[in-house]
Amino acid sequence: MPEHEERQDEVEALLMRAARHAAAYRTAPPAPQSASTYAEAVRAFDGVLPEEGEGGPGVIEDLVRCAGPGLHATTGPRFFGWVIGGSHPVGLAADWLTAAWGQNTANHVAAPAAAASETVAARWLLDVLRLPPESSVGFVTGATMASFVGLAAARGAVLRRVGWDVEAKGLFGAPPVRVVIGDEAHASVFSALQYLGFGAASLLRVATDAQGVMRPEAFDAALSSDAAGDGPLIVVTQAGQINTGAFDPHAHIVGRAHARGAWVHVDGAFGLWARACPSRAGLADGVERADSWATDGHKWLQTPFDCGYAIVRDAEAHRRAMTIAASYLPPAGGTERDPSHYVPELSRRARGFATWALLRHFGRAGIAAMVERHCVQARLLAELLEGEPGIAVINEVVLNQVLVRFGADRPEEEGDALTLAAIAAVQADGTCFAGGAKWRGRWAMRVSIIGYATGEDDIRASAEAIRRCWRSVACAAVGR
Numbered sequence: 001m002p003e004h005e006e007r008q009d010e011v012e013a014l015l016m017r018a019a020r021h022a023a024a025y026r027t028a029p030p031a032p033q034s035a036s037t038y039a040e041a042v043r044a045f046d047g048v049l050p051e052e053g054e055g056g057p058g059v060i061e062d063l064v065r066c067a068g069p070g071l072h073a074t075t076g077p078r079f080f081g082w083v084i085g086g087s088h089p090v091g092l093a094a095d096w097l098t099a100a101w102g103q104n105t106a107n108h109v110a111a112p113a114a115a116a117s118e119t120v121a122a123r124w125l126l127d128v129l130r131l132p133p134e135s136s137v138g139f140v141t142g143a144t145m146a147s148f149v150g151l152a153a154a155r156g157a158v159l160r161r162v163g164w165d166v167e168a169k170g171l172f173g174a175p176p177v178r179v180v181i182g183d184e185a186h187a188s189v190f191s192a193l194q195y196l197g198f199g200a201a202s203l204l205r206v207a208t209d210a211q212g213v214m215r216p217e218a219f220d221a222a223l224s225s226d227a228a229g230d231g232p233l234i235v236v237t238q239a240g241q242i243n244t245g246a247f248d249p250h251a252h253i254v255g256r257a258h259a260r261g262a263w264v265h266v267d268g269a270f271g272l273w274a275r276a277c278p279s280r281a282g283l284a285d286g287v288e289r290a291d292s293w294a295t296d297g298h299k300w301l302q303t304p305f306d307c308g309y310a311i312v313r314d315a316e317a318h319r320r321a322m323t324i325a326a327s328y329l330p331p332a333g334g335t336e337r338d339p340s341h342y343v344p345e346l347s348r349r350a351r352g353f354a355t356w357a358l359l360r361h362f363g364r365a366g367i368a369a370m371v372e373r374h375c376v377q378a379r380l381l382a383e384l385l386e387g388e389p390g391i392a393v394i395n396e397v398v399l400n401q402v403l404v405r406f407g408a409d410r411p412e413e414e415g416d417a418l419t420l421a422a423i424a425a426v427q428a429d430g431t432c433f434a435g436g437a438k439w440r441g442r443w444a445m446r447v448s449i450i451g452y453a454t455g456e457d458d459i460r461a462s463a464e465a466i467r468r469c470w471r472s473v474a475c476a477a478v479g480r
Contacts (some may be wrong), residue, residue, distance in 0.1 A: 001034060003402055010056070010345065011055070013057070014056045014057060014060065015100075015397045017057060017060055017061075018060055019096075020117075021060070021064050022092075023099075025071075026075065026089065026092075027282040029078065030073070030076050030078065032073075032430030034072075034269045034427065034428070034430040034433070035069065035070050035071055035072045035073075036069040036070045038070075038109045040069065040070065041066075041067075041070035042067070042329050044065075044066040044067075044069060044070065044436075045067075052468075063309065068471065072321045073433070074086070074087075074451075075087050075451070076451070076453065077451060077453040077454040077455060077458040078433065078454070078458050078461070078462055079430035079432070079433050079451060080430065080431045080432055080433060080434045080447040080448050080449055080462070081434055081435040081448070082149060082448055083242070083269070083270045083299050083400075083401075083448045083450055084295075084298070084299070084302060084448070084450065084451075085297075085298050085299045085301065085302040085303070085450055085451060085452065086450075086451035086452045086453050087298070087302060087303070087304045087305070087452075088302035088303075088358060088361070088452050090357050090358055090419035091270055091301075091303045091304050091354040091357060091358045091361075092303060092304055092363040093357075094353045094354040094356075094357035094358075095303075095304040095353070095354045097353065098349060098350050098351075098353045098354060099349070101113075101232070101350070103349075103350045103351040104347050104348070105118070105139075105339045105340075105348055105349065105351070105352070106123055106329065106338075106339065106340045106346045106347060106348075107329055107330060107332070107336060107340055108330075108332055108336045108338050108339075108340065109330040111319070111339075111350060113350075114339070114350035114352055115336075115337055115338065115339055116352075117350065117352035117353050117355075117356045117450040118137070118139055118337070118339055118350075118351070118352030118355075119337045119352075119358040120352075120356060120467055121137075121139075121352045121355040121359060122136070122139075122352075124356070124359045125137060125309060125311070125355070125359070126311070127364075128276045128359065128364055128367055129272060129275050129276060129293075129295070129311075130275050130276075130281070130288060131271070131275075131288055131293060131311060132288065132313050134313065134315065135311050135312060135313045135315065135318070136311070136312050136315035136318045136342055137309055137310065137311050137312040137342065138309070138311075138312075138318065138322065138339075138342030138343040138345060139307070139308075139309060139339065139342075139351040139352055139355070140308045140309070140310050140344070140351075141306040141307075141308055141342050142187075142269075142296055142297060142298065142306055142308035142444035143188055143267065143269035143294045143296045143306075143308050144188040144191060144192055144308075145192075145308060145310070145343075145344065146269075146293075146294030146295065146308045146309055146310040146311075147189050147192040147265065147267055147294040147298075147343065148192040148196065148310075149292075149294075149310035149312070149318070149321070149322060149342070149343065149344065150235065150291075150292030150293065150294055150310050150311070150312055151192055151193060151196055151236075151265055151292075152196060152321040152322065153292060153312045153314065153317045153320070153321040153322075154234045154263040154265055154291065154292060154317075155196055155234070155321075156317055156320055156321045157291075157314060157317040158177055158232035158233060158234060158261075158262070158263050159174055159175065159177065159232055160317075160368065161232065162175050162231065162232055162467065167320050167321065169385055171197055175231050175232055175420050176229075176231060177198070177231070177232040177233070177234060178202075178204060178221060178227070178228050178229060178231065178232070178233050178234070179193060179198050179202070179204065179233075179234045179235075179236060180204045180206060180219070180222050180228065180233065180234070180235045180236070180257075180262070181193075181203050181204070181205060181206065181235075181236040182205070182206050182208050182212075182213065182214040182236075182237070182238060182248060183205050183206060183207055183208045183212075184208045184212035184213070184238070184241055184243075185236060185238060185267065186238070186242050186267055186269065188267070189267050190203075193236075199467075203286075204222050204225070204227055204228060205222075206218045206222045206305060210455045211241065211246035211396055212238075212241040212243060212244050212246055213238065213241060213246045213247060213248045213249065213396060214237070214248045214253065215336070216249050216252045216253075219249075219252070219253055219256070220256065222265070223235075223256060223257065223262075228260075232261075233260060233261060233262040233263070234255075234262060234263050234264075234265060235253065235257040235262045235263070235264045235265070236239055236264075236265050236266075236267065237250060237253055237254075237264060237265070237266050237267070237287075237290070238266070238268075238271070239266050239267065239268035239271035239272045239274070239287055239293075240269065240270050240271015240272070240274070240284075240285050240288075240401075241266060241271075241401075242269075242398060242401075242437075243395065243401060243403050243437055243439050243444070243446055244395035244398075244401055244403060245271065245378075245395070245397070245398055245399030245400060245401035246395070246396065246398060246399075247271060247274075247283045247284055247287075247398075249286075250266070250284065250285060250286030250287045250289070250290070251285045251286035252286075253286070254286050254287075254289045254290055255289070258289075263291045263292070264289075264291050264292075265290065265291065265292045265293070265294070266290045266292070266293045266294070267294050267435055268284075268287065268293050268294060268295045269294060269295055269296050269299060269308075270295070270296060270299040270300055270399075270400070270450065271283070271284065271399060272284065272287070272293060272295040273295065273299070273300035273301070273367070273371055274371065274399060275287065275288075275370050276300075276364070276367045276368050276373075277367075277368045277371035278368060279372055279375075279401065280371060280372065280375060280398075281343070283398060283399065290313075291312070291313050291314065292310070292311060292312045292313065293311040294308070294309070294310060294311075295308065295309050295311070296308045296309070296349070297309060297354070297355050297358075299450055300367070300370070300374075300450060301355070301358050301359070301362075301367070301373060302358060302370075302451075302452045303351075303354045303355055303358055304354055306351075307351045307354060307355060309355075310342065310343070312342075318341075318342055319341045319342065322340075322341060322342050322343060322344060323338075323340070323341045324340045324341075324346050334394075339352075370452060371400075373453065374400045374449045374450055375398075375399055375400055377400075377449050377454060377456065377459045378397050378399065378400045378401065378402050378447070378449045379397050380456065380459050380460075380463075381402050381447060381449070381459050381463055382397045382402050382464065384460065384464075384467075385402075385404060385463055385466060385467065388470065389407060389409075390408060390409060390410075390418075390470065390474055391404060391405070391406055391408065391466075391467070391470060392404070392405045392408035393405075394439065394444060400448060400449045400450055401446065401447070401448055401449075402446070402447040402449070403437075403439060403444045403445075403446055403447075404419075404434075404444060404445040404446075404447065404466075405419055405442070405443075405444050405445075406418045406419040406421075406422040406445070406470055406474075407419060407474070407477075412442055415442065415443075416442055416443045418473060418474070418477060419436070419442075419443040419444060419445060420436060420443055420472045421476075421477075422445065422450060422466075422469055422470050422473045423435065423436045423443075423445050425470075425472060425473050426445070426465065426466055426469045427471035429465055429468070429469050431461060431462060431464075431465035432458075432461075432462035432465055432466070434446065434447045434466075442475050445466075447462075
């Protein structure tokens with residue numbers, strides 16, 4: 001048999017082996033929501049680097065064996081630990097092809113199909129999220145980089161308005177840019193600001209209400225304060241607070257910010273998808289008037305990791321902040337779109353394929369139905385837990401986030417200990433997985449319902465498990 005045919009057989013066998021393992025993992029009965037510890041996982045992978053290379057089939061088998069115990073069932077129907085989508089099989093299949101095709105999505109000449117898929121998927125995203133159609137979209141790793149891109153465009157635009165070209169001159173000697181942001185903004189936004197030279201101590205932080213959103217009167221005071229001054233200004237808002245799911249009052253904020261000459265950037269990592277659901281869209285009233293938005297595909301769109309979207313109304317400001325140019329990179333002309341003009345990376349995977357596939361698979365109606373279903377499930381879980389003595393749901397469940405406090409009738413420090421013990425018991429039980437978060441200085445269990453496979457039976461089974469674990473913890477506390 002010719003050498004190239006043998007190689008073709010080997011490649012096909014290797015890929016089919018991996019596919020069988022992947023399919024077995026995704027179609028197996030729901031596994032307990034538990035995984036080995038990091039230290040155990042390191043021991044599973046550890047060993048001496050081989051002097052001679054090993055055959056592909058054996059390496060794949062060892063990878064599956066080593067990884068298995070340390071895999072959380074994040075694609076399953078009862079994983080609520082973080083706001084992590086379920087990586088839908090249609091997106092997974094598209095992502096397999098993306099890896100197999102090996103396209104470097106730097107420009108439209110190197111990867112025409114990849115660039116084209118992003119062009120169309122970007123238009124569809126703006127449609128389903130009901131954002132300005134003239135906006136540009138960068139396909140990034142996730143909401144952290146999406147905020148970085150949006151805020152980089154913001155920095156350049158507000159400085160340009162006062163006669164400073166930051167892309168050419170940099171920041172040395174530039175007029176100071178002030179940033180107004182809510183006290184309960186997500187850590188990723190503070191990181192993005194830090195990357196861009198905005199230190200945490202220089203930000204104007206706005207007091208928030210019980211749900212973690214900016215209080216209108218506090219925002220107005222910050223905007224008119226001496227600290228804000230009358231120079232370049234950026235306002236950062238939230239569409240979906242990570243613990244409560246609440247939305248900043250955009251209808252109030254955006255108009256006032258624009259009247260002051262500010263650029264408004266929205267962190268909508270998961271909450272921006274409320275705009276795709278008619279029954280929840282009102283939560284995001286006014287968001288469409290902002291200047292840039294950050295959101296994730298690997299949350300409510302259920303794409304595989306890593307996939308996020310940086311959306312900027314002013315496409316020219318977007319390109320000025322991000323374009324990578326070199327003589328060996330063919331320039332885009334006319335209607336051509338180069339992906340590297342909208343993201344910090346040159347070499348990267350083709351994220352548009354999976355995005356295009358899932359938008360086409362779900363359609364506008366399917367996305368709306370999924371968001372609505374998860375929000376209804378979150379409310380159901382809250383109702384099932386609120387009837388249990390000692391359990392309190394401490395947020396208004398407006399989206400998909402449920403924040404739970406155990407020992408709610410006990411002193412705060414005792415409630416912290418009981419909450420942490422209940423979280424540990426739920427994780428050890430394995431019926432579902434939920435994690436802990438500090439809210440206003442006190443511990444709570446945060447339940448994030450966002451996986452495409454989650455059904456009402458999963459919510460009821462999870463609620464029963466949480467109640468059962470709490471009763472065990474409460475009884476043990478009484479015994480002490």
